[in-house]
Amino acid sequence: MPKVTVDMNLCEYHGQCVFVAPEEFWFDDEDELRYTTEVPENARARVEKAAKACPQLAIKVE
Numbered sequence: 001m002p003k004v005t006v007d008m009n010l011c012e013y014h015g016q017c018v019f020v021a022p023e024e025f026w027f028d029d030e031d032e033l034r035y036t037t038e039v040p041e042n043a044r045a046r047v048e049k050a051a052k053a054c055p056q057l058a059i060k061v062e
C-alpha cells in the first residue's frame, strides 16, 4: 500500500491537497492538516496528484 508523509515543516496550509484528495487530506477542527498515512492502491493516483499540486512539495508518496 502506498505510504503518504507530509513534511509539516514545509507545509503552509494552502490546502491544495485537501482540494485534490479530500478523502486522504483534511483540516481538523483546529485547522491542523491531517492525512491518511497508508492509502489503498486505488487511491495512489489521487495522492500523487495531490503531491504534485502541493506548492511546497511537502507530500511524499512511497
Ligand code: SF4
Pocket (backbone or CB within 6 Å): 006, 010, 011, 012, 013, 014, 015, 016, 017, 018, 033, 053, 054, 055, 056, 057, 058, 059
Ligand atoms: S498542499 Fe502542501 S502546503 Fe498545502 S496544505 Fe497540503 S501539504 Fe500543506
